[in-house]
Amino acid sequence: MAATAAVLLAPLLVGTVLAPGLGATAATSPAASAQQAPPQRPVFKDGEAQPVFDPKNVVREELFVRAPVDSDRDGADDEVHVVVVRPAETKRGVRVPVVYQASPYYAGGNDVANHDVDVELHDPGAPDDRATNGTGTTLRAAEDQRRVAAAGARAPRADIGSSYEEYFLARGFAMVYAESLGTGESTGCPTTGGRNETIGARSVIDWLGGRASARDSTGKKVKANWTTGKTGMMGVSYNGTLPNAVASTGVPGLEAIVPIAAISSWYDYYRADGAVVAPGGFQGEDADVLAKYVHTRADRAVCQPVIDELAAEQDRSTGDYSEFWDERNYLNDVDKVRAGVLAVHGLNDWNVKTKQAAQWYEALADNGVDRKIWLHQGAHVDPASVRPKEWHRTLNRWFSHFLYGLDNGVTDEPKATLQRADESWVDEPDWPSVQAQDARVYPWPGGTGRGALDPRFGVPGSPSVERLADDATQTVDELVDLARSGNRLSYVSAPARSDLRLSGTPRARLRIAFDRPAANVTAVLVDRAPDGSSKIITRGWTDPQNRDGADRTEPIEPGESYDLSVELQPQDYVLPKGNRLEFALVSSDHDYTLRPKPGAGLAMTLNASNVTLPVVGGPAALRNAIQR
Numbered sequence: 001m002a003a004t005a006a007v008l009l010a011p012l013l014v015g016t017v018l019a020p021g022l023g024a025t026a027a028t029s030p031a032a033s034a035q036q037a038p039p040q041r042p043v044f045k046d047g048e049a050q051p052v053f054d055p056k057n058v059v060r061e062e063l064f065v066r067a068p069v070d071s072d073r074d075g076a077d078d079e080v081h082v083v084v085v086r087p088a089e090t091k092r093g094v095r096v097p098v099v100y101q102a103s104p105y106y107a108g109g110n111d112v113a114n115h116d117v118d119v120e121l122h123d124p125g126a127p128d129d130r131a132t133n134g135t136g137t138t139l140r141a142a143e144d145q146r147r148v149a150a151a152g153a154r155a156p157r158a159d160i161g162s163s164y165e166e167y168f169l170a171r172g173f174a175m176v177y178a179e180s181l182g183t184g185e186s187t188g189c190p191t192t193g194g195r196n197e198t199i200g201a202r203s204v205i206d207w208l209g210g211r212a213s214a215r216d217s218t219g220k221k222v223k224a225n226w227t228t229g230k231t232g233m234m235g236v237s238y239n240g241t242l243p244n245a246v247a248s249t250g251v252p253g254l255e256a257i258v259p260i261a262a263i264s265s266w267y268d269y270y271r272a273d274g275a276v277v278a279p280g281g282f283q284g285e286d287a288d289v290l291a292k293y294v295h296t297r298a299d300r301a302v303c304q305p306v307i308d309e310l311a312a313e314q315d316r317s318t319g320d321y322s323e324f325w326d327e328r329n330y331l332n333d334v335d336k337v338r339a340g341v342l343a344v345h346g347l348n349d350w351n352v353k354t355k356q357a358a359q360w361y362e363a364l365a366d367n368g369v370d371r372k373i374w375l376h377q378g379a380h381v382d383p384a385s386v387r388p389k390e391w392h393r394t395l396n397r398w399f400s401h402f403l404y405g406l407d408n409g410v411t412d413e414p415k416a417t418l419q420r421a422d423e424s425w426v427d428e429p430d431w432p433s434v435q436a437q438d439a440r441v442y443p444w445p446g447g448t449g450r451g452a453l454d455p456r457f458g459v460p461g462s463p464s465v466e467r468l469a470d471d472a473t474q475t476v477d478e479l480v481d482l483a484r485s486g487n488r489l490s491y492v493s494a495p496a497r498s499d500l501r502l503s504g505t506p507r508a509r510l511r512i513a514f515d516r517p518a519a520n521v522t523a524v525l526v527d528r529a530p531d532g533s534s535k536i537i538t539r540g541w542t543d544p545q546n547r548d549g550a551d552r553t554e555p556i557e558p559g560e561s562y563d564l565s566v567e568l569q570p571q572d573y574v575l576p577k578g579n580r581l582e583f584a585l586v587s588s589d590h591d592y593t594l595r596p597k598p599g600a601g602l603a604m605t606l607n608a609s610n611v612t613l614p615v616v617g618g619p620a621a622l623r624n625a626i627q628r
Helices: 030-035 087-091 167-171 194-209 238-247 288-293 298-315 330-336 354-366 388-404 477-480 618-624
Strands: 042-047 058-065 078-089 098-102 176-177 225-235 254-260 340-344 373-376 417-418 425-428 437-443 453-454 465-469 490-492 502-504 507-514 521-528 534-542 559-569 571-575 579-586 601-605 610-616
Touching: 030 298, 042 507, 058 087, 058 098, 078 087, 078 167, 078 194, 098 194, 098 238, 167 176, 176 194, 194 238, 225 238, 225 388, 238 254, 238 298, 238 330, 238 373, 254 288, 254 388, 288 298, 288 618, 340 354, 340 388, 354 373, 354 521, 373 388, 373 477, 437 502, 437 579, 477 521, 477 534, 507 521, 507 579, 521 571, 534 559, 534 571, 610 618
Parallel strands: 098 176, 098 225, 225 254, 254 340, 340 373, 373 417, 453 490
Antiparallel strands: 058 078, 078 176, 417 425, 437 453, 437 610, 465 601, 490 579, 502 571, 502 610, 507 559, 507 601, 507 610, 521 534, 521 579
16 A cells, blocks of 8 residues: 555454453443444554544553463462553454553662672682672662662552553554563562563563453453554663563564663673673662562562572672573574564663664574664663654654554665764664774773874784773773873874764773783773863773683683683764774773772783774775874
8 A cells, every 4th residue: 555645444343342341431332333423443644653543532441461470489370460541442343453561660669779889809719708688799778779760669559651652542552551570560570581571571462462361350351352463562771671572482463662772681781791780870780679679569578589589690799691691681582583673772871781782683683573773872761852753753654564564665764773973863774884894903002191093003023011900999981081090001093084983893802911810801992082082982891700701700810811802882983083082991990890999900912902893984994084
C-alpha cells in the first residue's frame, strides 16, 4: 500500500467480547451497538499512524499474569502485576497491537547504601582481609544513591503510566505495563537482569498471545481477546534493558523493540575486563545494590536469601566474568532475536556506556536482524527530550511497520541517525561509519609532561620506559589538565590540519610493568583545544590480572612487563581542525574504579605500546590530519 496515502485498516472485528477484568467497563449490548456509529479504525498517512482515537476514552484493567518460574521459592509460580490501557473501541471488537513497557521502578525504590570503593585491590596471593557485611561485600554510607524519577520509599500502590501513553492510544495502540518480579505488586524476587526477570517480562507477551494465563483481583480469568497479538517493547535504561532480554528469548508475538540507553550485558555495566567499574554517577553500586533498591514487594523477607546469594556471586573481589554474569549476557542469545530493533543511545552516556549499544547493534547485524540506531549527544536520556518531533516520527513509523504491517519503507532507509557535537543531525548507511578503518598512533617520550602522539613509530632503538604512580584521590579530568604530573602519562598530537572523525571502538595496546601485585589501568582519549582546555572523548579500563581473559585472574609478578589490551568505550567524535588528540595513561579512575591507597607504580614501555583508532578515511586521513 502507498505510504503517502491515507489508509484505513479493517476493523478487525472479533466475536463475543469476554467479560473484562477489574476496572473494565462492561461491553455494550448488541442492540445498543447497532444504533451506534461504526467504531473508529486506525488511519495511516505518510507511513505513520494518525491520532484518530480519543486517548481519554479507554478501558483500564489490572491483572496478574502467571509466570513459569518460582524465583521467591515459595512453591508457587510467580505472578506479574500488569496494567492494560486500551482504546474503548476494543470493547466493540476492534483489535489493536500493544506497546509494552516492563519496569522495576513503578513502585519507587528503597534507601540502599552503595559499596565502599576506597579499598585495596584483590591480591590473589594474599588473604582478603577486608571487612565485609557477611556476604562478601563492603558497604558504606549512602553517598551516591540511585536517582530515578520514581525515587523514594515504596508507595502503597503504584501509579503506573508513561509519557508515551496518550500518543500511542490516540494512534490505535494499546499500552501495557508490567512490574518486574519482586517489585510493586508482582511476586518473585529481583535479581538485576537474571533469568527469572526475563521470564517474568516475557510471560506478559505470552498472555497477549494466548499462551499464558492471567487473573483479576477476584481470581477471575482474564484473556487478551482485544489484541492482534503483535507487541512492541520499549523503555529507557533498565526499562530498555528488559526488551533486549525478552527479545533474546525469541518469544512469538514480539515484533519490535526500542531499547533506549539499554544494557546488553550486565557484566559490562558493573565490570570492565576484570576491573570492578561503576556506572557513571553511582560509584559503589553493584548488582546487589540495584536489586535491593527495586525490591519493593510488600513481603520482602522472602527474597532475602536470593539477594544474599546475588551479593556473593557478583564477586567484587576478582571482578571475573562468571556463570553469574553469563546468565545476564543477552548477547549469548542474540541469534534468537526476531524483533526489529530500533536502538537508541547517548554518546555522552556514562551510566549505561556506549559499549552496551555498540556490541548489541553489531551482533544484530551479524545475525541479519532488521535494525536501526539513533546516537545523540545527550547523556542517559530519552531522545524525546533531544529531538522530539523527528523522534516521534521515527518511533511511529517503526511500530506502524512492525505492529500493523504497514509498508512504509522504514527498513529501507539509512540505518544510522547521528547527532554531531554542533547539534546537527546526519543519516548514514550504518554505524560505525562504513568508511572507518583502523589507524595507529604511537607515544613518544615526555609523558610526565606531554610527550608527542604521532602516526609514526617514534622510539627506535632501545626501549624507552616512562613511569607513573597511582593516585586515586585525583580525578582523571584533574590529572589530564595538569601540565606535569607523576601520576599520569600524557601524549599529544600536532594540531589537526583538518577535522578528524573517529567512529567505532578505540583500543590501546600497552606494555606495562607493575611494582605491586595489583593495580588498575585506565586509558583515556582527550580533545585538547588551542586554549589548553580539554574534553574527554572516551576512556576504558582493565585489570592486568585478567590479561588472558575476563573470566580468569592470574597473579602479577612485580617488575615483569605484560602486554595488555584496553578497549575504550565506542564513540563517534569529530576532533575539530586546530585541536590536538591526546592519549593519557592513568592507573585508578576516581569516578569509576576501586580506589586503593596512592602509590602503586606503573612503567610503560613506549616502543611496545600504541593506540588503534577507528578513523573515517583510515591511516591516510590520520596522517594528513595530525602527523608532525
